Amino acid sequence: MAVNRKAACINRLCITPKELNSRIGEFGHYCPVCLALFHHLVDCSETADLTHAAEYKKFYYRLCGGNHLEIFLSNPDEFLAPCCPYNLPEPHLLPRKLTELQVKNKFPQQIELKGFCPVTYKDGNQRYESLVRGLMQYAVEYKEKLYLFETKEKQEKFMRTPELYCDQKLPCKVPPLDEPVPPTSLPTLGYLEQGVAEPVIKAMTAVGSLKPKYPFVSVKRSALVYVAFYLKAFNQKSTGCLRQKYKKKLASFEENCALITYLSSAMTGAYKPPGERPIDFDFKLNRFLALGAPGATDAL
Structure with a gap:
């Protein structure tokens, strides 16, 4: 602590924030050296430690750095009233x-x-x-x-x-405002381009690569259903649970579409007894026939 009316650094003296605020000097948390030498308002309150803080005449003062701390310690009266050239403005x-x-x-x-x-x-x-x-x-x-x-x-x-x-006037001509255009104010094609173009392109690319054909459903409807499942499965604005639900539906849809290709290749040639057929042949054949039952594809 300060002795014989000399200023002293208070770093590592375990001064609590409450004590600091109760004994803070006339400049508050502003650096008095910056104010006196440069007429700068440098707020030190955002710095939690008291590495650059000093006590003088039972009051605490915050400094912005080591250099200004040394300057203050060498001659504190020069930076305090009535010798300081500038006073700290009122809080407001x-x-x-x-x-x-x-x-x-x-x-x-x-x-x-x-x-x-x-x-x-x-x-x-x-x-x-x-x-x-x-x-x-x-x-x-x-x-x-x-x-x-x-x-x-x-x-x-x-x-x-x-x-x-603070006291500046703008010229008569200023750059235009960069205000965002609400997508709903755009024409239909513009709205689709700005809002859903990217996910639709990804869905169309996926359906074009797979070329799905669902059993007992037309090619057109198969493609439309696949795109619908894909968009819902990868909609980033949906909840994780909902996306996961449609990813499972999409995977099941792809598996059912693959039945046609599998059975058409497995059923070529002469009849084979059950013991000579592939292990999963009967399962996939029954799954394929079940999709042809009345009402099986109504949910698509």
């Missing part, structure tokens, strides 16, 4: 990161700059090419206004110097 005037859910809960409040990243625009000399959309995951609230940023790095840059980027 500090920038605050928001989650996507918090941004959505702000509705109907509008995003500033129509959602364009203020840091990219400012650093790009406010050219048209520098108008880049920000992302909801990199949102900041500052002075009751909402801003979105292109990357986390640019979000952090705004957090350090928000006044540099």
Whole structure:
């Protein structure tokens, strides 16, 4: 701990978060050296450890790194009131990161700059090419206004110097919004192309390769049923149980289609007594004949 009014590092002194917050200094979790030397707001609250923290006159101070810790320890009064050149703004005037859910809960409040990243625009000399959309995951609230940023790095840059980027005006001409087009608003062919084209192509490829012919069912109906089973068996939006159910139906359908090829090759030539037939011949023949019974294929 600090002795003789000198600042000291408090790393590894087992200070609890509750104690830290109860004795935090006038700059809160912001680095006083960054504020004094560069007028930067550097929030250290996201760092859990106290490797770069100090005690001075019974108060705790957070520093952003080892270099600034050493600078603070050498002359703490230079960075504290009344000697510090800048005061920390009031809590409601500090920038605050928001989650996507918090941004959505702000509705109907509008995003500033129509959602364009203020840091990219400012650093790009406010050219048209520098108008880049920000992302909801990199949102900041500052002075009751909402801003979105292109990357986390640019979000952090705004957090350090928000006044540099907050008061900007967009030009009259801005890039068009990249709003997603609802598939249901498309014409029928466009809807099918965007919504089911890929699975349908896979199903058509599979049916074209297999060329199924179900016993006692036309070729056309055999192909349609196979495509229906295939689409349901590989529908990624269905539950796992439902997909598994139709994968079994698809496998059974393929086995029944294979009966025709098997029996046509096994039944060529002269009659063979039961003892000379293939082991599974009678089973497959009975299975084939059962599919020809009245009502056997009505479920297809």
